Amino acid sequence: MESLEFEELLVAAMIAKGDHIDTRDIVGKLPVEAFANHHLRAMYRVIVRLLDQVETIDIFTVKHGVPAETSDLVMEVARRSSSASNIKVWAKKVRQCWMVRQAKEKLCSALESLSGINTHNINDVLTEVSGELSTIQFETNDRLPRRIGDMMTDYMDVLEQRTKGEESGLYLKTGIEPMDDKYGGFDRTDLIILAGRPGMGKTELAIMIANSIGRSKGRGLFVSMEMSEMQIVERHIADRSGLAVGALRNPNDMLDEQFTRLTVASSQLQDEDNYVLDGAFTVDEIISHAERMNQDGGLSFLAIDYLQLIKKPKAETNALALSYITGRLKQFALRNKVPVILLSQLNRGVESRIDKRPTLGDLRESGSIEQDADVVIFPYRDEVYDENSKFKGIAEIIVGKYRSGEPKTFYMGWRNGHFTRIDQQEVAARYAQNEDEAKPKSNWRGQKAG
C-alpha cells in the first residue's frame, strides 16, 4: 500500500472541507503518528490545532502554521483536492497503511529478538516475541470508542425495531423457543460453546440452530471435522423432516408419509442458503473461509464441530493450544459480528460423579474456553446413562454461562434423534416431584430415615 498518495489526498480534502463534521470526525479518530511523511504530518498537525481552536482552515492558515521547510508544499498538496467527498475513504486508507507499517515494525523487531535466541533464553525470547506480535492491530473499520451518551438515538432505533419485530437479524435465534424468549437470541459477537459427552446431542443442537437460521433466510457455515459433508446434509434433512437418520438410510422401507416429509424438507433446504465444509483445518483456515463468505454476502453464524479436532498450533501445552483457538474465534466474532457456535467434547471426569450433569468446572482442561465463551450450553440426556431413566425422551439444555443474563435450564423433547418442543412447566414439575421423592424422609421423631 502506498501511504504517501493517500496522505496527500486526505490533507487536500481536509483543507478543501475546512471545519466540517467529517473533518472533525477524522481528527477524533486518526492520530498524527498515522502520517508517514513528515511534511504531511506537519500539515495535519496544524489542521488538528486549527480545529481545536475553532479557527478557519484554508490554504493560508495551514501554510502559515507549518514550519518553513513545509510551507511551500501546502499549495501543491491543496491542488490535489479533486474528490473531497471521498475524505473518509482517504482517512481509512491512511489508517490502514499506518497499521501495516506498525505490523512490519513489530515483525522486524521480533526477527531481531529471534536472532539472539539460544537454548538458555528460548522461552523468554518466544514469550517476548509472541507478546509483541499479539499487539498487532486488526483492521477495525475505523471503529473507535464511542460516547455512550451519543449512542442513545441509535439504541432507541433498536428498541423501536424490536417493538415492530424487525430486528431479528441482529440476534441469533436458536429455534429453542423458551430459550429465545428468555434471552431474546444471542448477540452477533458471541462465542457460544456447546459442550458435552459424546452422544448428548451437540451436533444435533448445532444442526437444529443452523436449520432455524436457514428457515429465516440467514446464511450459515457449518464446518465439520467429524462428519463428511454428505453426512451433514443428511442430518439437516433428518432434522427438517423429523425423520430418523436410520429411516433415510433405508429409503426402500419408507412409508408414503415419510417420503412426502423428505421431499418437502429437501425442497425447503434447496431454497435456503446454508453452507457446509468438511475436512481438517487450523483455526486460521476456518476463519479465512468464514471471513471470505462474510465479505461476500454476509454470514449469520459459523458453527464448528468440534474444538478438539481443530488442527492445533504449536504450543507448550494442550491448554495453551486450545486457548489460542478459542481466543482467535472470539476475535473473529467480535471483528466480523458473526456469532461462533463451537462444539466441544468433555472428558470422562463427569461420569465419575453421581450427578453427571456437566458444570463450568468441567471445561477447565480446555484452556481458556470458559473465559472466552459468552454462552456455554450443555445438552444433557439422562437416558444416555440410564436407559430406564424417568426422564427418557427429555433433553435438558443447561445454559451454564450467559454473559448477558442468568444461566438457566430449558427442556426439549428427544425423538428420532431430534430435539422437539415440549411444555416447560410440565417437565419442570416432573423434575421437582422427582427431587421431592428422592429426598430422605423424616420419621415421626423428625429423624432422617435409613
Ligand SMILES: Nc1ncnc2c1ncn2[C@@H]1O[C@H](COP(=O)(O)OP(=O)(O)OP(=O)(O)O)[C@@H](O)[C@H]1O
Ligand atoms: N433415531 C434415534 N432415536 C433416538 N436417538 C437417536 C436416534 N438417532 C441417533 N440418536 C442418538 O443421537 C445421539 C447423537 O447425537 P449427536 O451426534 O448430536 O451427539 P454429539 O453430542 O454430537 O455426539 P458425538 O460427540 O459423538 O458426535 C446419539 O446418542 C444417538 O444414539
